[in-house]
Amino acid sequence: MASLANVLSPNELTNLVTPIPAAAAAIHNVPDQVASVTPLIGTIVITSQLNYIRAKKLGYDKTNVFSFWMRDAAKHYDAVKAELLKSPGVLDVTRSNQNIVRFGGFTGDNDWDGKEPNTTFIVHCIVIDKDFTSFFKMKMAEGNTFTGAVSDTAHFVLNEAAIKQMGLKDPIGKRFMMQGIKGKIIGVVKDFHYASMKEKITPAVFWYQPQHFSTVYVKTTTKDAKKALAAAGAQFKQYNGEYPFGYAFLDDVFNSLYQSEQREGSLFNYFASIAIFISCLGLLGLAAYTAQVRTREIGVRKVLGASVTRLVGLLAQDFIKLVLIAILIASPIAWFAMHSWLQAFAYRIDLSWWVFIVAGLLAVIIAFATMSFQTVKAALTNPVKSLRSE
Known part of the structure; x- marks a missing residue:
């Protein structure tokens, strides 16, 4: 060296x-x-x-829930629900008029106590059954949801975003009108995501109009999903003949967003x-x-x-x-x-x-x-x- x-x-x-x-x-x-x-x-x-x-957290539970369009089975919903609840793998059943993951309906035809003149209020609206909020484990901020009584056709349940935008204080019992139907607010549901995360949660209204029910939701389990689907398919064909049975899991609809x-x-x-x-x-x-x-x-x-x-x-x-x-x-x-x-x-x-x-x-x-x-x-x-x- x-x-x-x-x-x-x-x-x-x-x-x-x-x-x-x-x-x-x-x-x-x-x-x-x-x-x-x-x-x-x-x-x-x-x-x-x-x-x-x-x-x-979306504000509702979509796990292992699938939906299908009832067509003519809508006229026999009570019988369909009873049979489905007897089927293995079916935990609960409810109905509405559209998919909770992705709302499609909205309107600006509305009015309420204290509305400022010449103001526009766009609100998404969905028709739900009396057990819809409990089915999806949604939380009520105040008031109650529907009971299924005839008087519910003149009742409305709004989300927190709607109440905030309307500027209402103590909204329960206040007058509300939508698409010509006059009634009152009976409940406020906590905000939930009914659209893509690209959009902020906007005003939404639940209302009770049985003639508009068209979609069934079925709660099942991962293990018994096939049995629940088979039971739903059988009920659908019983009232709809050869029409093809179509369904969609809410998780798949959510992922498609x-x-x-x-x-x-x-x-x-x-x-x-x-x-x-x-x-x-x-x-x-x-x-x-x-x-x-x-x-x-x-x-x-x-x-x-x-x-x-x-x-x-x-x-x-x-x-x-x-x-x-x-x-x-x-x-x-x-x-x-x-x-x-x-x-x-x-x-x-x-x-x-x-x-x-x-x-x-x-x-x-x-x-x-x-x-x-x-x-x-x-x-x-x-x-x-x-x-x-x-």
Whole structure:
């Protein structure tokens, strides 16, 4: 070791440990790393938002509930319900005139005590049965829901958003009119999501109009869902002859609201995988090139007593610096893109710092795993052969 130090001047030793060509090559690999880190952050954000939507409390319980259109069976609902409740796997039954996951009806034809002149109040309306709120485990903020009495046709149940927008205080018993039907408010239901999370909860009204009931909801279990569907299909065919029986689970209807976001998530996964693969190829090639360029340096350091761990760390630090630079460049780009994407949702996650930390750690781990083979191989090379080759 002493003889080697005597043979080489300080300048020569400095040149041995200054891999300028490798550093220049590393700079050219930065765009590949940026292209891999950016979709990686996007994938994490989109997945987190979709998980947030699935986990968020909707204000009602849609688990293991399916619905079907009654057609002529609507005239025999009481008999249909009685038979369904006898069937294995059927826990409860109720009815309405549309799907609770995605309301379709709305009106501006309304009036109430204290309404300001020349004001417009658009409200979504759904006809429900007396046991609808208990079926879906909905909570009442005040008052009561329908009892099924004839007088309920002149009663209304509004959500909290409607009461707030109307500016009503102590709404129970107040006059309310909708589509020419005059009545009074008997209850206020807590706000619930009846549309996509892209929309804020807006005013909604429940009313009781038996002639408009058209959709049956059936509560079942995961284990007995097939039995419940068979029972519902049998009841449907009994009153509808050869008409095909169609049904939809509310979970599926809910998921369909976010098909475009799910496709975007899949595309981000796809592009992230491709970008990471390409960046790994670049890192692998760069690691091989760096090991070749620094062969002489590695040999000298080993002769001077450097351990394999020390050499691997020395070679790896350049790659880690490369990835860190890519993260610094990719983070603001990804933040801007994901911040804009999240603005489409009225209910969304916060774009937290941990997303970028996790993406950065994954990028570092992937980079280290990619180049470790070449760096370890170079560090284990016999120093005599390394110096002799030079």
